[in-house]
Amino acid sequence: xxxxxxxxxxxxxxxxxxxxxxxxxxxxxxxxxxxxxxxxxxxxxxxxxxxxxxxxxxxxxxxxxxxxxxxxxxxxxxxxxxxxxxxxxxxxxxxxxxxxxxxxxxxxxxx
Numbered sequence: 001x002x003x004x005x006x007x008x009x010x011x012x013x014x015x016x017x018x019x020x021x022x023x024x025x026x027x028x029x030x031x032x033x034x035x036x037x038x039x040x041x042x043x044x045x046x047x048x049x050x051x052x053x054x055x056x057x058x059x060x061x062x063x064x065x066x067x068x069x070x071x072x073x074x075x076x077x078x079x080x081x082x083x084x085x086x087x088x089x090x091x092x093x094x095x096x097x098x099x100x101x102x103x104x105x106x107x108x109x110x111x
Contacts, residue, residue, distance in 0.1 A: 014038040024063035
């Protein structure tokens with residue numbers, strides 16, 4: 001299965017098939033950019049970059065229609081321990097890294 005298709009499937013499964021059931025996370029490096037976050041059945045964050053979701057679905061996605069929103073630094077504070085154990089590098093952009101197709105639950109390969 002194509003990695004984008006697999007990522008989309010995982011994301012939609014985690015949010016019950018409706019992106020409006022997610023939290024919008026602002027990307028501090030790209031104004032207007034951001035990520036949508038849900039959680040899988042184990043509570044693991046599942047993220048999809050907003051632009052990628054728009055490209056894959058062809059939908060006009062308005063972050064204001066999400067269940068809520070948070071700043072990137074809030075996400076990084078709340079998930080600090082998770083990020084420590086699941087990202088290969090502390091300097092890595094956490095949201096972008098969690099969207100990487102090769103990041104599997106708890107298994108990371110050096111970039």
